[in-house]
Amino acid sequence: MTQAQKVCPECGHEFQGNRWDGIDAHWRAKHDHTMRYDEAWPLISTGKYRRKREDFSQAAARIVREATEN
Numbered sequence: 001m002t003q004a005q006k007v008c009p010e011c012g013h014e015f016q017g018n019r020w021d022g023i024d025a026h027w028r029a030k031h032d033h034t035m036r037y038d039e040a041w042p043l044i045s046t047g048k049y050r051r052k053r054e055d056f057s058q059a060a061a062r063i064v065r066e067a068t069e070n
Helices: 023-030 037-045 056-069
Strands: none
Touching: 023 037
C-alpha cells in the first residue's frame, strides 16, 4: 500500500485514487449505523477513530477470559 492510499478503519476497505475519495459514500452506505459520518470524519481524518465493534479474535479472547474467571 502506498502512503497516499487510505484504509477504512472500520472494515479495512482500501480506497483507490486520491487518498480519501469516496469515504463519505462508503461510510454512509456501510457504517452509518455505527457512527454518523459527520461525527466519524473528524476522527478518521486525524487518525483518532477507533473501531467500535470487537472483531472475532477480540470476542474469542474475551469469552475465554470470562470462562476462566468463573
